[in-house]
Amino acid sequence: MTLKAKRRKCRGCREWFEPVLATQLVCSIPCAKLAGPALRDKKRAADKRKSVREAKQRLKTRGDHMRDAQKAFNAYIRERDQGKPCISCGRNDGEVRAQAVGGTWDCGHYRSVGASPELRFEPLNAHRQCKRCNRDMSGRVVDYRINLIERIGQSAVDWLEGPHEAKKYTIQDLIEIKLAFTKMKRELAKERADG
Secondary structure (H helix, E strand, O other), X not given: OOOOOOOEEOOOOOOEEOOOOOOOOOOOHHHHHHHHHHHHHHHHHHHHHHHHHXXXXXXXXXXXXXXXXXXXXXXXXXXXXXXXXXOOOOOOHHHHHHHOOOOOEEEEEOOOOOOOXXXXXXXXXXXXXXXXXXXXOOOOHHHHHHHHHHHHOHHHHHHHHOOOXXXXXXXXXXXXXXXXXXXXXXXXXXXXXXX
């Protein structure tokens, strides 16, 4: 069963018409002859863009995938903690925006990525932090820890501070991490917009 499409503009003459099939793009054979080369060129350009995108993806190194995964994780954390004050200094959106140059919020890790790479994608280890605290004041770890205990509890902080098994992320792991955190961020943003 083929569904009939709603009214649309003809790709040839640009007039409105009632298509017989959902895939019909032109109103008549002369318009098909007129629009054919343009549609073919458009499809070729789309195919070329797709092949270039796939080639770039194949050329990515593990480091490139790590940066992409980290970027997706950081965006998720900032979305998750939206509206909450800075984990270290307690300043809110208005106070931070008044001082910010070049963006306002970072995803600050309690245990740094350099010191504990196995916790780099652990949501309990990362919270929304103003750029001043995260970058200029090296994370303000003491204040971070005090406020972190209030947010997630002493037992979770003890777990973060304890030993963890080292992780060696494969490219496939990093791709999956990026997709998972991108999806979670999108769902959070949708929930926030709907509710």
